[in-house]
Amino acid sequence: MSMVAAFYSNKSILITGATGFLGKVLMEKLFRTSPQLKVIYILIRPKAGQTLQERVFQILNSKLFEKVKEICPNVHEKIRPISADLNQSDLAISKEDMQELLSGTNIVFHCAATVRFDAHLREAVQLNVIATQKLLLMASQMSKLEAFIHISTAFSNCNLKRIDEVIYPCPVEPRKIIDSMEWLDDAIIDEITPKLIGDRPNTYTYTKALGEMVIHQESGNLNVAIIRPSIVGASWQEPFPGWIDNINGPSGLIIASGKGFLRSLRATPMAIADVIPVDTVVNLTIAVGWYTAVHRPKSTLIYHSTSGNLNPCLWHDMGLKVLAAFEKIPFERAFRRPYVDFTTNNFTTQYWNAVSHWAPAIIYDFYLRLTGRKPRMLKLMNRLLRTISMLEYFINHSWEWSTNNTEMLLSELSPEDQRVILLPLCRPSHANHWLEYIENYVLGIKKYLLKEDLAGIPKAKEHLRRLRNIHYLFNTALFLIVWRLLIARSQTARNVWFLIMSFCYKFLSYFRASSALKV
Ligand SMILES: CCCCCCCCCCCCCCCCCCCC(=O)SCCNC(=O)CCNC(=O)[C@H](O)C(C)(C)COP(=O)(O)OP(=O)(O)OC[C@H]1O[C@@H](n2cnc3c(N)ncnc32)[C@H](O)[C@@H]1OP(=O)(O)O
Ligand SMILES: NC(=O)C1=CN([C@@H]2O[C@H](COP(=O)(O)OP(=O)(O)OC[C@H]3O[C@@H](n4cnc5c(N)ncnc54)[C@H](OP(=O)(O)O)[C@@H]3O)[C@@H](O)[C@H]2O)C=CC1
Numbered sequence: 001m002s003m004v005a006a007f008y009s010n011k012s013i014l015i016t017g018a019t020g021f022l023g024k025v026l027m028e029k030l031f032r033t034s035p036q037l038k039v040i041y042i043l044i045r046p047k048a049g050q051t052l053q054e055r056v057f058q059i060l061n062s063k064l065f066e067k068v069k070e071i072c073p074n075v076h077e078k079i080r081p082i083s084a085d086l087n088q089s090d091l092a093i094s095k096e097d098m099q100e101l102l103s104g105t106n107i108v109f110h111c112a113a114t115v116r117f118d119a120h121l122r123e124a125v126q127l128n129v130i131a132t133q134k135l136l137l138m139a140s141q142m143s144k145l146e147a148f149i150h151i152s153t154a155f156s157n158c159n160l161k162r163i164d165e166v167i168y169p170c171p172v173e174p175r176k177i178i179d180s181m182e183w184l185d186d187a188i189i190d191e192i193t194p195k196l197i198g199d200r201p202n203t204y205t206y207t208k209a210l211g212e213m214v215i216h217q218e219s220g221n222l223n224v225a226i227i228r229p230s231i232v233g234a235s236w237q238e239p240f241p242g243w244i245d246n247i248n249g250p251s252g253l254i255i256a257s258g259k260g261f262l263r264s265l266r267a268t269p270m271a272i273a274d275v276i277p278v279d280t281v282v283n284l285t286i287a288v289g290w291y292t293a294v295h296r297p298k299s300t301l302i303y304h305s306t307s308g309n310l311n312p313c314l315w316h317d318m319g320l321k322v323l324a325a326f327e328k329i330p331f332e333r334a335f336r337r338p339y340v341d342f343t344t345n346n347f348t349t350q351y352w353n354a355v356s357h358w359a360p361a362i363i364y365d366f367y368l369r370l371t372g373r374k375p376r377m378l379k380l381m382n383r384l385l386r387t388i389s390m391l392e393y394f395i396n397h398s399w400e401w402s403t404n405n406t407e408m409l410l411s412e413l414s415p416e417d418q419r420v421i422l423l424p425l426c427r428p429s430h431a432n433h434w435l436e437y438i439e440n441y442v443l444g445i446k447k448y449l450l451k452e453d454l455a456g457i458p459k460a461k462e463h464l465r466r467l468r469n470i471h472y473l474f475n476t477a478l479f480l481i482v483w484r485l486l487i488a489r490s491q492t493a494r495n496v497w498f499l500i501m502s503f504c505y506k507f508l509s510y511f512r513a514s515s516a517l518k519v
Contacts, residue, residue, distance in 0.1 A: 242444025
């Protein structure tokens with residue numbers, strides 16, 4: 001057994017955000033590689049009419065946990081759901097549960113956060129800052145705690161171009177922000193939000209930076225580490241390639257382009273697409289938990305989990321690879337053929353929005369009305385454009401992240417650990433890794449998110465061929481109509497038309513004459 005995997009045997013682990021994208025993959029990998037671990041406590045809230053047990057049952061019965069259930073058949077006994085709401089000032093944990101957590105927990109992985117870019121500042125501060133502060137306080141009372149691992153984001157300091165594995169100070173102290181949230185009303189918070197977030201694009205990145213600062217200032221003697229992943233995408237290898245279950249980050253836009261809704265995107269083609277597979281992030285997280293507990297570094301170490309410095313892939317290349325993947329793995333019932341123009345300025349963006357997004361939506365809605373159905377495409381397009389406007393910042397900037405601590409950690413691992421734990425971290429040093437990754441990503445979206453049957457691929461390809469023919473027909477018809485109108489109204493257009501026709505006639509006559517001579 002690998003040294004890192006062995007470390008987690010008999011440990012009691014607390015995970016927040018275990019129902020989220022990253023948390024689920026973390027829990028799966030821990031169970032799969034360290035089936036001897038004692039228990040995983042998960043802080044979880046009842047949601048959408050489901051009890052805690054129902055939520056856990058749903059996770060364990062998902063495709064993600066299939067391998068785990070073979071390796072660790074009693075996995076359900078090792079998960080201990082704890083009712084909690086990190087939005088409540090006391091985290092809403094019962095006294096008995098709190099007692100159990102304080103006396104039993106060895107390692108904390110704090111993954112919970114609001115990742116919404118449009119979250120109100122109060123909500124984002126509550127979850128990304130105050131809850132972190134509360135968890136630190138709780139952790140300081142845990143008698144057996146060995147390490148507290150906080151998941152932040154590589155974009156917490158996205159206002160900088162080069163980002164090192166250090167904590168950068170915030171202009172306004174987190175404690176002042178936390179205090180002010182108690183007495184300021186929503187309208188005033190709305191007014192000061194742009195000033196507070198400054199040159200960051202949203203409340204998410206701002207509050208994640210505040211969260212790091214809180215860790216820095218309030219972790220006391222705790223053994224703490226921070227992990228900063230960049231754009232987390234589908235899994236590379238584990239538990240199987242292409243696993244994905246939410247539309248955050250690139251996934252939603254890949255769906256929108258594969259379904260033919262997204263046809264142009266304001267993006268900087270030469271900017272780096274710093275996507276990192278979820279299993280790579282999770283493997284680093286597990287290794288950091290081990291290193292922090294065993295080596296007890298003197299200061300809080302920050303680890304960047306990014307890809308751009310190891311094997312950069314540009315948005316332009318990523319776009320081409322996504323399009324190439326759609327050729328092999330098309331999505332069903334596409335609205336238009338997948339194709340995306342990268343635009344670089346306001347004018348072309350507006351132009352392509354009008355031509356490629358609004359016009360087809362209006363025409364389609366008109367067709368729906370004519371056939372007695374409810375129009376819906378324009379509404380959908382507008383929501384998509386709003387989403388794009390939220391994500392645009394990240395496709396139009398490049399960052400340089402240093403990865404010294406991550407490299408150091410790699411070198412500390414035994415060869416066995418590098419193989420077992422850090423397998424997907426082995427650098428995608430070859431561009432083909434991206435192609436393979438993107439193909440699996442698109443396949444994963446099709447299978448796990450869209451729940452489309454792979455047997456339907458030939459039919460989906462046939463549908464795309466039909467769309468291509470409709471596209472050609474439509475363009476030809478449009479050209480002929482415009483041309484006909486021009487000829488009717490303009491002498492110059494008529495002259496050009498006759499010139500072209502006489503050239504064609506001469507060419508055909510010459511062709512016929514020369515073929516007759518050959519005979
Ligand atoms: C040539 C081919 C090119 C192919 C494309 C290439 C890929 C380019 C991808 C570029 C992506 C860049 C992504 C950058 C991400 C930076 C990550 C920073 C890392 C982190 O630390 S945070 C984790 C990431 N967090 C997020 O991604 C959250 C973003 N989402 C939001 O904040 C909200 O969802 C949003 C966008 C404000 C919308 O909110 P709202 O309208 O209130 O409602 P919903 O959330 O319920 O969603 C409404 C509607 O939008 C659809 N949706 C949501 N998210 C996405 C998405 N990422 N992409 C596409 N569509 C999305 C959702 O399905 C809903 O649609 P309906 O039709 O059901 O209404
Ligand atoms: N995904 C990405 O691209 C990136 C993510 N990160 C970071 O990784 C971490 C995990 O992100 P990810 O898994 O993608 O996010 P998700 O949105 O998928 O998961 C968020 C988790 O937090 C939980 N949560 C939210 N609010 C509460 C609450 N009030 N009480 C209890 N739990 C709550 C959610 O629970 P519930 O199911 O009940 O909603 C869910 O389990 C975050 O810290 C994020 O900042 C960093 C970089 C990139």
